Amino acid sequence: MLTSTKSLITYDKKNLDDKTLLSLYKNMLKPRMIEEKMLILLRQGKISKWFSGIGQEAISVGVTMAMQKDEYILPMHRNLGVFTTREIPLYRLFSQWQGKANGFTKGRDRSFHFGTQEFNLVGMISHLGPQLGVADGIALASLLKNKKTVTAVFTGEGGTSEGDFHEALNVASVWQLPVLFCIENNGYGLSTPTSEQYNCKDLADRGKGYGIESFILDGNNILEVYATIKKLAESIRKHPRPILIEFKTFRMRGHEEASGTKYVPEKLMKEWSKKDPVDNFRAYLMENSLLNEKEDQGFREVILDEINEHLQLAYDEDDIIADVATELNDLYKPFQYTESTPSTKTKELRLIDAISQGLKQSMEKHNDLVIMGQDVAEYGGVFKITEGFVEAFGKERVRNTPICESAIVEAAMGLSIAGIKSIVEMQFADFVTSGFNPVVNYLAKSHYRWGQEADVVIRMPCGGGVAAGPFHSQTNEAWFTKTPGLKVLYPAFPYDAKGLLATAIEDPNPVLFFEHKALYRRIRQQVPINYFTIPLGKAALLKEGNDVTIITYGAGVHWALETLDNNPDISADLIDLRSLQPLDKDAIFESVKKTSRAIILQEDSLFGGIASDISSLIMEHCFEQLDAPVKRVASMETPIPFIEQLEEQYMAKGRFEEALKQLLAY
The missing domain is CATH 3.40.50.970 (Thiamin diphosphate (ThDP)-binding fold, Pyr/PP domains)
Known part of the structure; x- marks a missing residue:
């Protein structure tokens, strides 16, 4: 924490008005105070986990305030200031962290692993890298729709080691996508210092290799962040292209609270504590008579009242009741199939x-x-x-x-x-x-x-x-x-x-x-010749018979047809699944209950293939009607080889006819 009343960060207000300066301060103060409350609740066991962004508020707030509200931002788990600056109601954030229904994931995911179209935010997944490529896609849509908007995406210095980072930068450069790639270089990837993460002086230099402009900013200087990002975003809207920003900052708490910071040298922690973005900007505003103690206390009281009020709303909310139908129904977006009829031509x-x-x-x-x-x-x-x-x-x-x-x-x-x-x-x-x-x-x-x-x-x-x-x-x-x-x-x-x-x-x-x-x-x-549709999840019954049900798909269908053509005495139902997920279980069960025998043919190797699941389903639902064990036929338990004679030996095709006859003779 800053012990001096004088700011240790050099600020340049340029042409920013007093209202903007105070807004920047209040927008940094809010996530700081929320975090301080969350750390208390964590110790009380009222939330399960917390990833702290204390000391990094200037980046989240500066970038978000520099963006237009209709522009997408893809934040990480230390970017609480992005969510609060976009003015998400706090009770919804609190509900999210407590796994309540008014959150954004219905208790299915925690922390900032969510998105919201209402606020044009797309949260991360734990694998860190994918949001960078997702930002490319959102930016590509902006180009295709001629919207002249910017997409901002965050990652940490550790995430820049992932292949997704390099792929996303390359695609953005080749396609000249309007993306702001924001690296929060905060010193540590969990406990691994930057010296063990990469071997270059500055991560911003990586932009050069992809033909991308890059900049290094003091991530604790709110005015530098806001003014620079605002200028760059305006430039990108006029001349679409990607830009890479490296924000130099520091992580003042553990990767998450359980991690602690014992691995961080005490001297380093003390140095960065003096650069606290909230304390220093508060001191700057007071030095320049833009803020006094009474006004500051008033801001804090308003924010604290809001936090307490919205926490109570979240506490009062009913716990989620587990319901199987709800969970299964939310797996896919509802899709109302509309038939487009095939023409006779x-x-x-x-x-x-x-x-x-x-x-x-x-x-x-x-x-x-x-x-x-x-x-x-x-x-x-x-x-x-x-x-x-x-x-x-x-x-x-x-x-x-x-x-x-x-x-x-x-x-x-x-x-x-x-x-x-x-x-x-x-x-x-x-x-x-x-x-x-x-x-x-x-x-x-x-x-x-x-x-x-x-x-x-x-x-x-x-x-x-x-x-x-x-x-x-x-x-x-x-x-x-x-x-x-x-x-x-x-x-x-x-x-x-x-x-x-x-x-x-x-x-x-x-x-x-x-x-x-x-x-x-x-x-x-x-x-x-016309446009037509076929519903998903409906198998095709290609042949009808009474002795056995053959279930297959892809090339297996043609292997089965050839086998039946060569054995006209075999009376079989031949089911072409066509759709493996969703699976037409009713067609399978109806046929097997009629024929009392089932053989499943797949080109994939046997163990762990879909034939195993279909076999299990038949055993569970048709056991009493079976006259023989369910038979599976698949390719060898090896990778598929190249040379013809080895490939032919590998394939299930050569074993199907014998397996079928064995089943019929059972």
């Missing part, structure tokens, strides 16, 4: 053509729909599915991306937050591993956490049979059917691919759309 299309035609018709129907991916523009994608799209829709909507799957998935999330649908093409489904975190932790969980839909379709060219080896031939749908909040589609025919893709794009929830590469040019079918 058809054309024979390959699977690849049907997907391309479906994409094009969706781009025509949704006039702001954006496609993003590696080589999807002039080149038309590695499979030529988007060939000609640039000429039809322009480069603004058909966007080549750098090789950075994580940042592009995050940008798609940002577009959704800003109200724009998008499609991300993974060049190969295998490459989704480089964007796995935002898929399963951001897209999948956002609606459940704070009611924000992730209106994103991720196209996943997948599967073997093309001699492409372990990194281009995986069929990895089980990674995502395991993740609540995602929808997973896997069509086997051109007709289904086109209709399901249209529905996936209409659906405001995140959808992974698997496309089997070996079927792209091999499977043909008469497909309606």
Whole structure:
């Protein structure tokens, strides 16, 4: 704390009026006083955890006051001043921290892990990096809508070591996105000092490598922060581009309160305590007769009364009552399926053509729909599915991306937050591993956490049979059917691919759309030429019989059809699932109860695949009707190999016929 009555920080008020100066002070004082109250409540066990931003208020307040209220800010957990300066009612923040319904996450997440469209704020997730790419997407939407707005996003010095940081900066630079990247360099990532976090003098220097302007600011000097950010934001609105800001500051308390600060040298703590942004600015205002003790005490009393009043509102609020239906209903944004009827006029299309035609018709129907991916523009994608799209829709909507799957998935999330649908093409489904975190932790969980839909379709060219080896031939749908909040589609025919893709794009929830590469040019079918939809979660009964139920999807459908063609004496129901999440359980149960035998065929390796769950469901719901154990057939428990003879041995196709006959003979 500042012991002198004289400010130890040098301030330059420039042309700022007295009202603005006092507003800056009051906006810093408010989060400081809230924090002091929260630390008391933490010790009393009335809140569960606290991440303190004491000593960093000038950054949050200065940036927020420099922004327009309709501009998005993506803060971290030490940016309480962002939320209070945006004038969120305090009882809602208190309810959030106490897990009450008037918070923003219905007790499902804590701290600042939430967003609110009402106040144009998008909170962090614990993985730190993804919000940077999300900011790119929001800024891209600003460009596409010609809104001339700025997006500000925060990270700490520790977060700059994550790949998301570098990907987001690169994308923002290449696309010249109006983003303010704000690094709060506060000395420590939990207990790890900056000397062990990075090996450069200033993090701002990283901007140079990406062709981005960068600045270093005293993060404890509220006037420097406010005046500089205000000037830069005005410049970005006129000339859109990213700018990187490094705020030099210090974390005066532990990473969170349980961590303590024993690892911080006492001398360093004393030095920074003298630079307290609130105390120093208060001293400056008093030195210049802009504030006196009585006025300051009046400000504090008003804030304290507000804190106590709103705390009582939160205390008086009923606790959340756990309700299964509520939890399940909030997993996805409600989607009212509307049927678009297929025309009687058809054309024979390959699977690849049907997907391309479906994409094009969706781009025509949704006039702001954006496609993003590696080589999807002039080149038309590695499979030529988007060939000609640039000429039809322009480069603004058909966007080549750098090789950075994580940042592009995050940008798609940002577009959704800003109200724009998008499609991300993974060049190969295998490459989704480089964007796995935002898929399963951001897209999948956002609606459940704070009611924000992730209106994103991720196209996943997948599967073997093309001699492409372990990194281009995986069929990895089980990674995502395991993740609540995602929808997973896997069509086997051109007709289904086109209709399901249209529905996936209409659906405001995140959808992974698997496309089997070996079927792209091999499977043909008469497909309606118009735009049409197929409901999600409805399986197709391709053949009817009485002896056995065959359940499969993707390439497995064609393996099963070939087997049945070669064995006309086998009477089978053949179910093409088409949709893996949601799953048509009723179709499965109805068929199995009729035939009393079930075999599930998947291209994925056996253990942990979706066949295991379907088998369990059948055992739980149809056990009394079964005349034989449920049979699963899958590929080998190895990565998929390259050379033809090894790939053929790996595939489930070669084992299916024998397994089917064994089941029938049981």
